[in-house]
Amino acid sequence: MKGAAAGRPEEVIFVDYPTPEAGEDDLLLAPTACGVCATDVKQVQKGALDTRFALGHEVVGKITKASQSQEWKIGQRVAVAPYLPCGNCFYCKRDQEALCSHLYEISISPGGMAEEVLIPGELGRRGTFALPDDLADEAAVLAEPLGCVLKGLEDSHFYAGGSLLVIGDGPMGQLASAAGRALGAERVIMAGMTEHRLQLAMKYFDVTGVDITKVELINEVMRQTEDRGADCVVVTVSSGEAVADGISCVRPGGTVNAFAGVPDGTEIPLDVRKLHYRQYHLTGSSGVTPKHIKMALELLCNADVDFSKVVTATFPFDRAGDAVAYVANRIGLKAMVTF
Ligand SMILES: [Zn+2]
Ligand SMILES: [Zn+2]
DSSP: OEEEEEOSTTOEEEEEOOOOOOOTTOEEEEEEEEEOOHHHHHHHHHOOSOOSSOSOOEEEEEEEEOOTTSOOOTTOEEEEOSBOOOSSSHHHHTTOGGGOTTTTTSBOBSOSSBSSEEEOHHHHHHSEEEOOTTSOHHHHTTHHHHHHHHHHHHHTTOOTTSEEEEEOOSHHHHHHHHHHHHTTOSEEEEEESOHHHHHHHHHHHOOEEEETTTSOHHHHHHHHTTTSOEEEEEEOSSOHHHHHHHHHHEEEEEEEEEOSOOOTTOOOOOOHHHHHHHOOEEEEOOOOOHHHHHHHHHHHHHOSSOGGGGEEEEEEGGGHHHHHHHHHTTSSSEEEEEO
16 A cells, blocks of 8 residues: 655655554454645655655544554544653653653554554544534545644643733644634734735634734734733744744733744743743643644534634645645645545
8 A cells, every 4th residue: 555755855755554453352443534744844855764654644534444442433534643642651641741751652653644544442442533524525634734733822821811912824824723713812913024825814714914024913902902912832944043032022911822833952041030020831742642633633524613714725635745745835825635
């Protein structure tokens, strides 16, 4: 069976993987769709010598092998967490599962962009979620990235009725804005640099779009928040400067979240006197837990917001390379591969 993997830098190759050997307790999945994530793009740009792993971790599909010990049935449509916290380590016991010391030890293989995917038994039990028929693949593939966003909002002390500033107009910025809207933000401000992306968020997610190539962000945020600053700032742009901008836009006592991964050694100046007197919180978020994926699916099914607008292109599996290039070149927003 075939899987799409990173080959030489900038190249997606198709690898012939052996059919996954599923033990008694394990499940097999035939993906129907898999989202393309920024981490896939990074992997392809960097290239990989080791092709044991296929690309993709935002996967939705149908179960092709069930296990006696679990209630899953063949043909059932599910979304799967890419990896599983152990539940027993120092962090898991303190409800900080995304910091689990064994986070990647139980995961899907070879990856989501493959014709057949192995779900280890434990992941079947704790990280696999049934999908209602009326939830389209375009929405269901967002369970994992939206789960990351919901974890990010939780880490940012987001609350209904509060103001949310999202820095970045890419797929994660869009999902954060849409989630803020769905969870009852009083106001969502999106800072971006791309006209069509800001337009999309204004149209579908009712955000106040701020084009930072034309407008001074801090002035606009103060104007929108009675000169306080935003309650909650989520930085979805991979830059220290963007985090520094976020800090200048947060209200006293609010929270700034460095949500996007940044290159090693990225540093910012920090005015410690302001930190002390303004008493704002500075945090980061990375990863996702099954709990947040479950919350994401509930939101995807029940919210009044159409999150699937973030998926702006669909490619057949044999064009997985084009799907990655579509995201890398920022043509639209998120791409999805279908099988
Ligand atoms: Zn992802
Ligand atoms: Zn753990």
